[in-house]
Amino acid sequence: MKLKNIREGTNNNIVERLHGTVKERLKVMRGLDRDETAQRMLEANRIYYNYLRPHQALNGKTPAEKAGIDLRLEGNKWIALIRKGSKECGRF
Numbered sequence: 001m002k003l004k005n006i007r008e009g010t011n012n013n014i015v016e017r018l019h020g021t022v023k024e025r026l027k028v029m030r031g032l033d034r035d036e037t038a039q040r041m042l043e044a045n046r047i048y049y050n051y052l053r054p055h056q057a058l059n060g061k062t063p064a065e066k067a068g069i070d071l072r073l074e075g076n077k078w079i080a081l082i083r084k085g086s087k088e089c090g091r092f
Contacts, residue, residue, distance in 0.1 A: 021049070052077045 025045050032038045051071065054060045064071065073080040 047081070048078075051081065 025042075028041075032041065049063070051062055051064045051069075052073070054062055055066075058066045071081065071084060073084070
């Protein structure tokens with residue numbers, strides 16, 4: 001029996017979605033020749049997923065916003081996040 005959505009009972013939709021996201025990212029990273037570069041790419045993807053990417057299941061919010069973390073990023077969110085981080089470190 002195929003379940004229509006996650007609320008109808010036990011299924012693996014969440015795990016399958018995560019697997020698809022990670023698999024998609026790893027395909028791009030196969031050509032990286034250094035572990036350090038791959039680690040940086042994975043960290044950037046984690047930041048994107050948690051702080052910049054709106055999620056349909058969270059009504060268009062990011063996981064950070066859903067957790068009550070509002071960074072007030074406007075415009076190009078990547079640049080805004082980098083600038084905010086640089087200010088915190090005293091670089092801008």
